[in-house]
Amino acid sequence: MKTDSFKLRHIGPSKKDLSSMLGTIKADSIDQLIFETVPNDILLKKPLNLATAMSEQEYSAHIQKLSAKNKVFKTYIGLGYHEACLPAVIQRNILENPGWYTAYTPYQAEIAQGRLEALLNYQTMICDLTGMELANASLLDESTAAAEAMTMLFAVRSRDQKKNEVNKFFVSEEMLPQTLDLLKTRAIPLDIELVVGDHQKFDFSSEFYGAILQYPGKSGQVYDYADFVEKAHQAEIKVAVAADILSLVSLKSPGSFDADVVVGTTQRFGIPLGYGGPHAAYFATREAYKRNIPGRIIGVTQDMNGNRALRMALQTREQHIKRDKATSNICTAQVLLAVMAGMYGVYHGPEGLKYIASKVNVLACTLSDALKNLGYKQINSSYFDTISIQANTIKIKEVAEAHEVNFFYPDTETVSISLNEATTIEDLNTIVAIFAKVAGKGAVQIKEIVNSSSIPKNLERTTEFLTNEVFNSYHSETELMRYIKKLERKDLSLNHSMIALGSCTMKLNAASEMLPLSDPQWGNIHPFVPVDQAQGYHEVLKTLEDQLTEITGFSGTSLQPNSGAQGEFAGLMVIRAYHESRGDHHRNICLIPSSAHGTNPASAVMAGMKVVVTKATEEGNIDVEDLREKAVKHKDNLAALMVTYPSTHGVYESAIKEITQIIHDNGGQVYMDGANMNAQVGLTNPGAIGADVCHLNLHKTFAIPHGGGGPGVGPICVAKQLVPFLPGNPIIATGGEKAITAISAAPWGSSLACLISYGYITMLGAKGLKEATEYAILNANYIKERLDGHYNVLYVGERGRAAHEMIIDCRPFKENGIEVTDIAKRLMDYGFHAPTVSFPVAGTMMIEPTESESKEELDRFCDAMISIRQEIKEVTADNPNNVLKNAPHTMAMLTADTWDFPYSRERAAYPLSYIVENKFWPTVRRVDDAYGDRNLICTCAPIEEYMEAEA
Incomplete structure (x- = not known):
């Protein structure tokens, strides 16, 4: 066993579990499973052309070597980006803590x-x-x-x-x-x-x-x-x-x-x-x-x-x-x-923030005075942190960069200097020395900051802020550490158990992928520094673009979009620009299957397109004849089809190449939603199915953690004809020759998070990526077989297989008075986060285990689901006082003096033996959403105040 193999650490099932799992799903090998799951005409004929996989130790040395290529200058560019001081207690207990970064929305x-x-x-x-x-x-x-x-x-x-x-x-x-x-x-x-x-x-x-x-x-x-x-x-x-x-x-x-x-x-x-x-x-x-x-x-x-x-x-x-x-x-x-x-x-509180803001402002005043004393004109009459100096920018830039300092130069005669929390008197003296050298004068050392403000009285803040108790209680590291831990204990994350969310791909976010995020050589680079100061970044970003281009079978990639939905919009805007470049300004019809993500039609409208919905068959697939009819009907104005593959129903539709050909025959382009890319990597790709553009959820398939609902990264990969239109940036050149205007503020979007996906691909390599996809399909089909006879799977492929996820039908349980929400809440008592509820079909659950989960964890989840199915059989619609309707059960309920329920405390809290060793306690009972929407309260004053106001 190669214990230095990252693949061994990332993929959950062990080799010894493989034969048992294959036996359960009635397959002789993974190859047979893939043959019975993925249409043969879209399978890749050769492996991905990627570099040999690195071990975690090799990758650690590699990424450290790349970080040294970044030049971390003192940067005063501003424009919405400033060096900040991350308190170590927050870095260690949140940024570097899987209890926070692996949670779901x-x-x-x-x-x-x-x-x-x-x-x-x-x-x-x-x-x-x-x-x-x-x-x-x-x-x-x-x-x-x-x-x-x-x-x-x-x-x-x-x-x-x-x-x-x-x-x-x-x-x-x-x-x-x-x-x-x-x-x-x-x-x-x-x-x-x-x-x-x-x-x-x-x-x-x-x-x-x-x-x-x-x-x-x-x-x-x-x-x-x-x-x-x-x-x-x-x-x-x-x-x-x-x-x-x-x-x-x-x-x-x-x-x-x-x-x-x-x-x-x-x-x-x-x-x-x-x-x-x-x-x-x-x-x-x-x-x-x-x-x-x-x-x-x-x-x-x-x-x-x-x-x-x-x-x-x-x-x-x-x-x-x-x-x-x-x-x-x-x-x-x-x-x-x-x-x-x-x-x-919370950590700094109102007084701490006042201190920081005041310090930044007086530093700016001090610098302004010092530069005026050197004979420079400072243009801004009222300012907070940024001064504008009239000077020869060519000379200033040359001397500044020699001193490892970056300013912003809005024109040839103006130097803009934005100070920040990390600026010191020593930094001011460096800046003054730069300007003194250009002026041919000796620099006078600043020894103390001036006691003045550059903000007029009529613009000064006079109102209080952060008066709530939480902002005035946790100013020592001990107290904040404990407060963060108190909150963390209330959340179920991947560091406790599997989160089997269909369409969301909650896989392992490996520590080796995450570690570089704490390195200041990656963290302290402003997005608008000269490109030669970010060579480490550019090597990573260019390689990642190439990796994603190869994986998708396309010709170019933009990392700029900051989320999946933003990637959808970017992809559609690129399609729009392509049509317009050909004189097809009238092409504005977007076909979208009825099973698509809700972001799809919303993105299409944002991109100026009109949505035409196509039907689904009883098997949950795209109705090809309905799609053909609508494509022909709208052929003169057809812009695009938005399609998810495998489908949102968890099936590899065998007609996908026919579907994409229909769109192309009628003048449209095919946008593929990358939500289910975890079922494609290494086996097939958007290029093979005939798509023209796709977005990728790096926070799903490519291991960026969900972080409780973000960060996300949603790059787009495009076919050759769309490469010229990839998005640009007004400050740093990026994108194609005919680039559309910006999709995100920064040239390469969330560059720091891209390090994670770069590590994931680099350490898995072509073979590991393919195996990850295969095991994702294996794990899904294992769950499907284990739940067979207890739950009905709504959609399967032509040979009865699921893709990497499946939908189980919970609607029949309404006869017992049980809704899908009751099952979701009861799963909390078993220590699990519910799978995706009522999407894309109301009253169902969509389950996706990912490749990262072991057979042992899959079995625990299946045991929980089977146990809940037995509980459903035992309840009736006329008796709402049951273990499902009352779920989840809190510790306060279990330790109360009275117990008014027709089942035992043990049945409520410990329905299966494994729970005893690793019990997770929900801290509140089932929440009342309707009450909260009727009485909208979105700040953290005590609830008594709200109740009094309502009364």
Whole structure:
């Protein structure tokens, strides 16, 4: 046995378990299983052309060697990205802790109360600092958050504005360049007309529905926007503000001057730069827009006993419910990063944040004075952390880089310098020395910072923030460590048991893949540094692009999209650009099967396409004749087909090549949703089935951890004809020759997280990747056979096999009064997170074990499911007081003096013997979602206050 083989550590079933599992599924070999599962005409004829797999030890040395190629300069570029100080207690106990980074999105609230509390803290922090009534639990980055603000305000236009087709949106010329580029991307397909200009000269009589301002501006100047907002509102124009989160500690909140939406990034609250991400963006607005706000909102509700509980509120999966009517396609957040940023607020508290913000501002004042004394002109009259110096940029850049310092150069005569939390007096002296050398003068040493502020009195913050107890209690490392641990114990993650979520692929996130994320040689690189300072990154990113291109059978890859849904949008925008380059501007019909993810139709509408739904057969496959009929009917305007493969029903459809050919014959392109790529890698690929573009969920197939609901990365891989249109960036050149405008703020999206997938592919190699896919299919079929006779599998392939996942039908149990939700909650008592519930078919469960789970864990899960099936047989519809309807059972219930249930405490808490050794206790009983939606509470004040207000 090669004990240094990463494949051995990643794939769950052992060699000795293989024959037993094959016996259970009635197959002589894995080769036979694959033959009976995957259509022969799409199987790859030769292995993937990838480098030989590295061992974990070899990879560790390799990635360390690459990190040394990055040059970590002191960087003052700003533009929404700043060096931040990550408290070690947060790094060790959250970022490096699988109890936090391997959790799933908190759809099962009873076993996610810790993460939900951390996110409620985050929302409270955002509401306090922005002065707004409502905030979500993070978006992908500041620029996409700004785009969401633009589209949300477009959706909530007044009736008269909609009737008169008012579609102009004003963008201040002080917007960050990457945000402006992304606004262009999102505006084009929705026919929103962007007007960029000076907010001080804006004509409020023009027909605009909205405007967006940068606070402070990209140059660093702090403007008083109160008069602008007042005049805008008088003209029925709603205003969004993109605000620097740390500056809001010192500046008037946008809420105080009546902004309608406030967006930004929380990166500078302790999150590594990571060459662009991942970072948690924030989005705050008025409560009036609670039904329109994109993303996830954490809300307070109560459980069955009336005790305080948390859950995701309102449009938990809005796009899966509203589909093409959804206002956003957002499916992922940046949960892990939002948790870290929220804990940064908890750790420092209001006084700590005031100290940090004040320090940054006085350092900027001190530097400004020192440079003025050297004879330089400082342009900004009011600023927080950024000064603009008139100087010869060519000379300054040359000397600065010799001193390993980066500034931003907006034009040939201006140097922009953005200071940050990590800046010291020694750093200021280095900066002064650079400017002194260019001026031919001796530098005067700064020995102490000036006692002054550059913020006018009328713009200073006077309102309190972070007054809640949680932000004033955990300022020692001991206390914060214990608070983090208290929350962690409330959450079920992969470090406790299998999370068998269909379509979500909760596989091992190996420690060897994660370790580089803590290395400052990777963490402290600004996304807009000169490319030659990020050579380590570029070697990784280029290799990863090549690896993904090879795996998908395509010709090019863009790593820019920050989530799967964003990858969908990117892929469709590339298809749109391709059609337009050929003069086919009219092609706007997107065919989408009825079984598709809800993000698919939402993304198509965002890309300016009209959705036409195609039928499914009784077997759950695409109805080929219905698809053919609709493709022919719309052939003159057909833009694309969106298809998931294997299907969302967990089946390799044998007609897939015929389906893609139909689309091509009628002038369309084929977009493949990469949600189920874990069942393709090494066996087949999107190129082999005839697709033209796919997105990949690196947080699924390629081992980036879900982090409680994010980070995600959703790169797109494309066929040859689409390569020229891959997305670009306005600051760092990337993308194709005819690149569409930006999809994400950073040139390569969440570069830091990409290290994980690079490690996963590099350590598995071609053979390991193929075996991972084979074992994912084996594990799924093993579960299918073990549950046979207890649960009906809804869809199977032509030879009776499942793909890497299957759907079990729970609808017949309604005769016993049991819903699929009852099974999901009861699984918590057995120590498991439920599989995907009621998607894509209501009343069902979609189970995906992945290749990482051992036979022993699969058996525990199957034993739990079979035990629950027996419990279902024992209950009747007229007796709701049963072990399923009362699930989950908490420790408080089990230790109470009274027990008013017709079954034993042991039956409730320990229905199988294995649970005794590793019991997980849900901390609340079943949550009441309806109560929480009727009484929307999204900040962390004591529940007594809410109850009093309701009364």
